[in-house]
Amino acid sequence: xxxxxYVFKVALSGSKDIWRRIAMRPAQTLDDLHEAxxxxxxxxxxxxxxxxxxxxxxxxxxxxxxxxxxxHPDAAEEPDPFSDKPVGNAARTKLSALGLxxxxxxxxxxxxxxxxxxxxxxxxxAAPCKPGKYPRVLEKHGDSPPQYPDIE
Numbered sequence: 001x002x003x004x005x006y007v008f009k010v011a012l013s014g015s016k017d018i019w020r021r022i023a024m025r026p027a028q029t030l031d032d033l034h035e036a037x038x039x040x041x042x043x044x045x046x047x048x049x050x051x052x053x054x055x056x057x058x059x060x061x062x063x064x065x066x067x068x069x070x071x072h073p074d075a076a077e078e079p080d081p082f083s084d085k086p087v088g089n090a091a092r093t094k095l096s097a098l099g100l101x102x103x104x105x106x107x108x109x110x111x112x113x114x115x116x117x118x119x120x121x122x123x124x125x126a127a128p129c130k131p132g133k134y135p136r137v138l139e140k141h142g143d144s145p146p147q148y149p150d151i152e
Contacts, residue, residue: 004126005134006095010037010108013117018142023127024135030070030090030098036135037108037118042144047111048072051090051120053098057105064107100125114148 006026011019020040024033034049054067069087070076076089100122108118 003129005124005129006100006122007124007127007138008033009121009123010040011119011121012041012142012145013107013119015142015145018144020137020141021123021139022135023138024095025129026096027094028135029095030093031073032135033095034072034090034108034110036137037110040137040140041116043110043147045147047113048075049090049108049110050075050087050112052107052109054107116147 003025005023008022008024009019010022020037022033022036022040024036030051033051038046048071050069050071052064052067052069054064058064066085069085070090070093071087073089073091076087076091102122102125104122106120106122108120110116110118
């Protein structure tokens with residue numbers, strides 16, 4: 001059976017007209033997804049990040065923070081002094097291990113200081129895998145805002 005890929009729609013929270021569609025192989029990791037998002041949104045300065053998997057769609061920051069979390073490898077090595085919640089290492093977490101299904105939504109936070117929030121929707125879990133390199137940006141919609149907007 002030929003390999004299939006996951007397809008994700010990654011939308012900038014609060015700007016639903018700015019999104020990217022990204023295809024990834026099941027053996028790739030959440031860290032690979034982070035790198036694809038980083039590139040697709042024209043970012044240039046690396047920061048810590050986390051993916052959160054709330055049980056149901058929510059806008060409550062507390063509910064998001066309380067949900068299962070997979071984070072940057074450096075952040076995963078250091079325990080959170082304010083929480084005893086276990087945190088997964090995004091670089092060790094393969095997409096295939098997450099039990100993703102179509103229409104599943106989860107959240108990505110890039111840069112814990114400036115807080116770039118993204119809403120991610122699993123659009124497909126068995127899309128045809130075309131030859132070439134993955135992750136692959138399939139579609140871009142809307143211009144990326146600058147990573148550090150002018151305050152003036």
